[in-house]
Amino acid sequence: DQMAVAGIKRLSMCGGEPFLFDGIPEIVRYASNNKIRCNLTSNGMPISRLDKSVLTILKECGTMINISADSFNEQIQTYTRGHHDALHHAVEAIETLQKYQIPVTILSTVTRYNFRDLYDSLIKARDLGIKQVLYQPVIYHSNFPDRETLSGKQALNVMPDDVPVLKNQLLRIKQYEKHHPIATNVY
Numbered sequence: 001d002q003m004a005v006a007g008i009k010r011l012s013m014c015g016g017e018p019f020l021f022d023g024i025p026e027i028v029r030y031a032s033n034n035k036i037r038c039n040l041t042s043n044g045m046p047i048s049r050l051d052k053s054v055l056t057i058l059k060e061c062g063t064m065i066n067i068s069a070d071s072f073n074e075q076i077q078t079y080t081r082g083h084h085d086a087l088h089h090a091v092e093a094i095e096t097l098q099k100y101q102i103p104v105t106i107l108s109t110v111t112r113y114n115f116r117d118l119y120d121s122l123i124k125a126r127d128l129g130i131k132q133v134l135y136q137p138v139i140y141h142s143n144f145p146d147r148e149t150l151s152g153k154q155a156l157n158v159m160p161d162d163v164p165v166l167k168n169q170l171l172r173i174k175q176y177e178k179h180h181p182i183a184t185n186v187y
Contacts, residue, residue, distance in 0.1 A: 001034070003031075003034070003036055004034035004035065004036060008036065009035065009036055009037060010036065010037050010038075010039060011027075011031050011036050011037070011038050011039070012038075012039045012040075012041070013027070013038065013039070013040050013041070014040070014041035014066075015041065015042070015043070017042060017043060017045065017046065018040050018041070018042060019040070019042055019046040019047060019050065020046065024040070024054070025053070025054045025057045025058075028040075028057055028058060028061045028063055029057055029061060031061070032060075032061035032062065037061070037062050037063070037064070038061065038063045038064070039063070039064045039065075039066065040058075040063060040064075040065050040066070041065075041066040041067075041068060041107065042065060042066070042067060042068070042093065043067070043068050043081060043086070043089070043090070044067045044068070044069070044086075044089045044090035044091075044092070044093030044094070045083070045086075045089045045093075047065075047089075047092070047093035047096055047097065048089070048092040048093055048095075048096045050096070055096070055097075055100045055102070056100070058097075058100065058102050059100045059101055059102050063102060064102075064103045064104075064105065065093075065097055065102055065103065065104050065105070066104075066105045066106070066107045066134075067090050067093055067094060067104055067105070067106055067107070068081075068090075068107050068108075068109075069087070069090045069106050069107070069108060069121075069125075070108050070109055070111065070113070070114045071087075071108070071113075071114045071117050071121050072087065072091075072117075072120070072121040072124035072125060072128075073087075073114075073117050073120070073121065074087045074088075076113055076114050076117055077090065079113060080109075080111060080113055080114060091128065094128050094129070094130065095128075098129055103131070104130060104131075105130070105131075105132040105133070105134060106125050106130050106132070106133040106134070107134050107136065108121065108133060108134070108135050108136070109135075109136050109137070109138060110135050110136065110137060110138070110158065110166070111138055111156045111157070111158070112155075112156060112157060112158050112159060112162070113156070115158045115162065115165065115166045115169060116165060116169065118135070118166075118169040118170070118173060119169050119172045119173055119176070121133075122173050122176065122182065122184070123176070125182070126180060126181075126182045130182065131181065131182060131183065132182065132183045132184070133182065133183075133184050134184065134185050135170075135184065135185060135186065137157070138153060138154070138156045138157050170186045173186045174186045174187065
């Protein structure tokens with residue numbers, strides 16, 4: 001209600017995993033009724049198991065879904081997401097959302113484990129019908145002043161000696177984007 005009064009038009013919900021909260025459809029519908037669009041960020045694990053009524057609400061309310069996928073290489077995605085079926089579930093989620101014509105963006109955190117695979121994963125994302133892939137750095141500071149960040153998170157960053165390889169991946173992505181219908185934030 002306060003967002004509507006203030007004229008805020010977008011509500012982003014992320015994790016943990018927002019689809020583990022049973023009240024998501026009601027929040028999305030309530031926000032939509034107040035002219036607020038929702039954007040949900042998910043690891044994709046529960047999406048293919050969502051009830052048809054939930055998916056219909058997401059579509060009707062113009063919800064946009066971000067799927068966290070660091071790679072479309074099964075070994076890398078398994079390692080970075082900590083689950084052996086992480087890639088399978090992400091792809092299944094993409095297919096389910098596309099079936100309901102719900103827009104999907106891929107969010108990929110650039111780490112020392114996936115930086116060599118960014119270009120290949122972009123191609124695979126496009127082959128799956130994805131229209132946007134956004135890259136983000138490892139954020140190793142806590143968003144909460146009273147909480148410590150996870151220890152050792154800085155070690156996930158691309159090593160300085162590997163920056164030329166990362167730069168090459170980003171330049172290849174930028175060139176690919178010029179000639180194909182997919183958007184990124186590599187600029």
